[in-house]
């Protein structure tokens with residue numbers, strides 16, 4: 001049977017109003033890739049899978065929530081959607097709004113959005129507005145303007161975003177036949193960890209698939225949930241999780257506690273070295289934030305805080321490496337230049 005996207009596949013399990021009119025780019029259905037070499041590198045003895053969410057239509061998991069949020073907005077008669085974004089929500093909102101024939105407005109923190117994300121939002125036709133402030137400032141502004149004007153907010157405080165994002169958990173259970181022992185993922189505004197936990201609980205109540213323990217991972221320079229207070233000026237190379245006041249922070253802490261998991265922080269160096277390791281050992285290139293879940297897993301194993309032996313672990317890799325090429329190019333040795341003849345090429349390859 002042809003694949004028609006997430007609302008067709010899982011719509012009956014999602015709490016969406018009757019007026020919802022499906023808008024889909026055939027999102028979801030992303031692969032769960034076995035990562036044996038990476039598991040060995042971390043000490044081995046456990047099964048590791050990468051759910052590569054960068055393979056969604058606009059290159060991040062945001063499309064799971066956006067198909068639901070924009071479908072609801074369209075059915076309700078909305079004409080315009082708006083969001084604050086570190087980049088991926090902007091690109092996703094813009095793409096789904098275009099497909100639905102709606103206008104999109106995206107607010108981004110000035111100078112802090114990766115090139116591939118900004119380019120996407122522009123290509124899909126959003127009105128892009130840079131705020132001389134942080135993501136948290138931008139989120140406050142879109143909440144205020146959507147309260148006052150008939151503009152539909154599609155950040156993850158929109159409940160339909162969470163409904164759509166539950167499908168990530170459903171797919172994992174469908175592919176593995178049960179929930180994994182552990183789920184590792186990055187935490188920014190904390191919508192995704194909230195959605196995964198809700199999804200696993202719902203599937204377990206329907207199909208007895210069990211529940212994972214959840215390891216949520218923040219970047220050390222923007223780790224409000226680890227510190228226990230908001231971070232005024234969050235900083236990290238992982239721009240997608242550069243968030244100081246997570247909108248669903250309470251729910252993220254609940255997910256960690258209920259699942260007998262935890263939320264930890266890792267350094268930017270750990271994130272970047274995991275990004276490279278994943279690309280070099282497994283051929284999976286993700287943007288920095290997307291490597292945070294795996295960096296957290298490696299951190300916990302190395303620190304002796306985690307007994308991985310015999311476990312089945314799934315890491316959510318949230319966005320594609322192509323979103324943020326600059327982070328690689330910045331540190332790259334310039335590729336060698338050779339004359340266009342065989343001898344010169346042999347010299348370079350064989351010395």
Ligand SMILES: *Cc1c(COP(=O)(O)O)cnc(C)c1O
Pocket residue numbers: 060061062088089156186187188189190191192193240241287289290318319320
């Ligand atoms: C949005 C995003 C995150 C963070 O997800 P939250 O739901 O905000 O916690 C992590 N990685 C990438 C690539 C993202 O786009």
